[in-house]
Amino acid sequence: MTAPKTVAFLGLGVMGYPMAGHLVARGHRVAVYNRSAEKAARFAAQFSGASTAPTPRAAAAGADVIFACVGNDDDLRQVTIGAEGAFHGMKPGAVFVDHTTASAEVARELHARAKEMGLGFVDAPISGGQAGAEKGALTVMCGGEPEAFAEIEPVVAAYARACRLMGPPGSGQLTKMVNQICIAGLVQGLAEALDFATRAGLDGAAVIDLIKNGAAQSWQMENRHATMLAGEFDFGFAVEWMRKDLAICMAEARRNGASLPVTALIDQFYAEVERMGGKRWDTSSLIARLRGGA
Template sequence: MATVAFLGLGVMGYPMAGFLAKAGHRLRVYNRTASRAQQWLGDYPGAAFATPAEAASGAELVFACVGNDNDLRQVVTGEQGAFAGMGAGSLFVDHTTASADVARELAEVGAERGIAFIDAPVSGGQAGAEKGALTIMVGGAESDYQRAQPYLDCYARATNRLGPVGSGQLCKMVNQICIAGLVQGLAEGLHFARAAGLDAEQVVEVISKGAAQSWQMENRYKTMLAGEYEHGFAVDWMRKDLAIVLNEAQRNGALLPVTALVDQFYSEVQALGGGRWDTSSLFARLTHMRPFDDSDH
């Protein structure tokens, strides 16, 4: 069993670090809000530290799952950052959904210190993290990926290396592009079903057995029809991810008209006060927060 550090104990990092601890690894954790780290210690064995550098000291691998590029830089660089505490030959595994640029940037900084770096964003949401069933997309050297894989397997159902550093983040961008289009299509389909006087749940029961089936349909249609959005992946975070996607597309020349449009729709959900709602709240935008009843048909 290894000594490992985990930086960031949010809705994703908390259970991920927990799975590493349950596997028998010696966990050293850091969270910006210290009370969260103390809560984690009430559930799992380990030790909490006041800075990323202290948590990373003596760790063979350091994992991070924070909010965005700037959050990642803050926990990695500087006198109190993880790199300051990591020794040559150690490995940094970043689970943050961030830009490919920051992954390459930090990989270069780490290389100067003899620290390896892989970007490993995840898909599967809070439920996937809590079940230990995440999908992990990795960018980095094959040897670094092989070194990390036994640890990733503690909370993943699938891991894949896509190429050099930054490739994991690029793959996650593809993931978010596809999700954005699927959720908007599902929202419009359910909206149309109700407007046409159909039983929307019955419609889904039928079409989910055919080519229209998707994870979003199976896992979100009931809460969408009930107008329940206090769960899942927040709109604010999706807009952060789509901003990364659209910025990358400007540089690589990819045409993403639907993604750009859905991003605008999410801004309207934010204007409705739904920044913390699940991404399936695109349906709320169409129904203006008003459920259909017989008088609507």
């Protein structure tokens, strides 16, 4: 436990809403901002003691730590250095923690801007999905200066089961790229395996119940095989979000010289799923294209 702090949370989506809730539950004084003011008002009504703010700048005023979980690089710039961005309202020494999955480039850019203004900045993308956010069991991958990380780590513990500083600014985002590259390959492999099992006349669920005890085991296998077999995808991490993340990975690979042939191919498969109407389906919907539809 850490002593209660005054914090702000910007962005109350499927991840941010429960994360901010855990901060309230740990006794922190929380001000929230959301592009849709109605959702911020609903949060304040649900979590006693939380307050709302009309702008990121107003939410950040007086806060020790400001968290954000928004959509992309442009959204992040808007809530930090935009006309009413949080950086303009932060007190000297306050730390901004970005949970958005964004580029390493924007993380370095905003870290540099924050440093010029006497502020801290930690890029801290997350993994664990909506269920992990609701359970307070997220994995948080951080990049930044050790002093800023030490300041925010005990606060992040409200919703993290693992939180680690991976290196200088941008390192958190680079680690998240590794995470997404791994997931893409795992989901495609699982989709092919389940489709193969079904076509071979096997009981897919029984197969997974057995092989999950061996070397093939993964989180995706444990948590997604049943819904994949049932053709249920109306939940979870959306295909369009995954494509955004994979685009970031491939752009970074072009800069650092890494080869991502499997990742590029799976991105094309996700594009096919989108054309099937699956833009908002869970990423496990890769199996749908093997079956010719949902």
